Amino acid sequence: MLWPALRAISHGGLTPDQLHWLLGMFQLQETPRTQGPGAAKSIAHRSFTDQSGTRLILDLARTGEAGWVFTLFYPGQRPPADTVEDHRALFRDAIDRLSLTLVEITPAATADEVLILPSAPPGTPQSAIGAHWDQEYEDLDQVWPHVGLRKDAPREVKEVKLRELMRTPAWPFAPAALRRQAEDFLSD
Numbered sequence: 001m002l003w004p005a006l007r008a009i010s011h012g013g014l015t016p017d018q019l020h021w022l023l024g025m026f027q028l029q030e031t032p033r034t035q036g037p038g039a040a041k042s043i044a045h046r047s048f049t050d051q052s053g054t055r056l057i058l059d060l061a062r063t064g065e066a067g068w069v070f071t072l073f074y075p076g077q078r079p080p081a082d083t084v085e086d087h088r089a090l091f092r093d094a095i096d097r098l099s100l101t102l103v104e105i106t107p108a109a110t111a112d113e114v115l116i117l118p119s120a121p122p123g124t125p126q127s128a129i130g131a132h133w134d135q136e137y138e139d140l141d142q143v144w145p146h147v148g149l150r151k152d153a154p155r156e157v158k159e160v161k162l163r164e165l166m167r168t169p170a171w172p173f174a175p176a177a178l179r180r181q182a183e184d185f186l187s188d
Contacts, residue, residue: 001075006084006106009069009105011100032045038059044059052080057072057073059072088105110154114157159186
């Protein structure tokens with residue numbers, strides 16, 4: 001089984017020359033990955049071992065006409081944080097050089113790597129779905145996994161995810177103590 005250590009999603013058109021440059025930059029073989037999550041969308045990959053001896057797979061996938069997914073997978077031992085951060089920098093550099101739009105990076109390290117869904121336009125009726133708080137969370141530390149974050153996620157990432165949660169129709173129904181903790185967290 002392959003596990004994603006890092007995934008960057010971007011959007012934008014690429015010329016054949018830009019795609020060729022991208023494949024060369026990451027030394028990808030123009031053969032799709034055949035196993036693991038998202039294999040059906042894979043267009044190129046390569047397997048390698050990092051300096052720590054961890055086996056890794058770097059993959060490029062397409063989503064739709066102009067969506068690009070860069071993923072660093074590991075089949076066994078999780079790669080060291082340095083390896084993940086090095087690939088984060090490589091992914092971001094490629095996205096910037098190709099003038100793609102960064103959609104999100106998971107796990108996020110900075111606020112601009114968090115996907116934020118746009119709010120409904122003013123006057124749009126709110127859905128009744130999700131308009132109640134059905135969680136038993138009493139403590140803010142219990143909320144982080146609910147919003148897809150680890151407890152040790154960077155503060156700026158937590159702030160973005162918390163603000164997004166607070167925009168949902170269910171937030172007013174969260175326990176008062178939890179809402180106060182959230183406000184305190186954001187005001188620090």
